[in-house]
Amino acid sequence: MSKPTTRKPRTDAERNRGRVLEVACELFAERGDEVQMAEVAKAAGVGVGTVYRHFPTRQALIEAVTEQRFAEILAYARTACLPNPDTRQALTCFLTRIGEVHDEGRGVSSAIEAALGSTEPRGEVGTDLLALGETLLDRGRADGTLRADVKVADLYMIAGAVAAISRDAIGDWRRFIDIALDGLRPR
Amino acid sequence: MSKPTTRKPRTDAERNRGRVLEVACELFAERGDEVQMAEVAKAAGVGVGTVYRHFPTRQALIEAVTEQRFAEILAYARTACLPNPDTRQALTCFLTRIGEVHDEGRGVSSAIEAALGSTEPRGEVGTDLLALGETLLDRGRADGTLRADVKVADLYMIAGAVAAISRDAIGDWRRFIDIALDGLRPR
């Protein structure tokens, strides 16, 4: 049960997949989810069929793009948030990034927060994000910034909320971040 | 500029509009947004054209249904939440209702939270909801349950978040309500 599932893809096929994904990321960032499959294909210099070969569904493509966003956020969190010794600031920084991602390219948003919140994340990016969250929360619990019973699920639920709020312009998400984090402090 | 905009609608037209809206509410509640315009038409016993006459767009129909939901929530809030002397409980009750609406008939959700959060609500239902929120917040500020600087916008931002979280099953929205409300307490 190891051969049939693992036939190495042709080199150019892989390159095409890369092109498509890259282009899709840009387009979705620019114009949100009004982007059409045909556009992506043209912009990537391939036929629709090729797009569909690599991403069997529009939804699948969107999920792939979303994973890219996650990767970016993860990278940002590691370099910009984690090092901040003030746990509260680190968390704010992390959540703020999520809001910003939606503010600029309002990309693929609908999928983002749904995935953000799920505790069973796709791929290692998700796993790493969870781990990173756990780290931050541990720190917070240790230095008394956070309640002892705060869970990663809580953090990502809040992350999902930030995503939704910023996506739909429901309100001032920066303010929301403050409120939510206040809600995690020890009573 | 008052005549051309106000030609009274034909009686049966109004009845049809009512039927359509009613049926749409039920269908959306049952099967979420996979419901098709043609289905609504058939279920209401009219042609598609008629549906479109009253709701020029699928989106418009959804918004109308959403307003119904708001009305229900408003009614519930007035009778079940407002009377509760404990402000915190009243707020919890209100927000919980929003989560429940999504849990049962997972209706029209996408639109709901977007509208919930906007500070410029459609129709009087929206206005009344804002007013009711203001009342609750005043009470909370007065009895020291809430920070002095809490705004209605905050409450509805949280409401929007609850809607999003419950809609996409991002996490335990009941827990989220607790966290968010804790975030509104005086420091």
Added chain:
DNA sequence: GACGGATTCGGAATCCGATTCCGCTTAGAG
């Protein structure tokens, strides 16, 4: 109570975009 025009209705036709299909190409193993 019948009449006439404006308003509505019904549902076939149209439009649009996602997805499928399949003959043609090309990478790359032997």
Added chain:
DNA sequence: CTCTAAGCGGAATCGGATTCCGAATCCGTC
């Protein structure tokens, strides 16, 4: 260099929203 399966392109198909317009209804008028 040859042969074959993996990939490619893009026309055709499908599904569902939206438009169009002749037929059917209302309703104020006579």
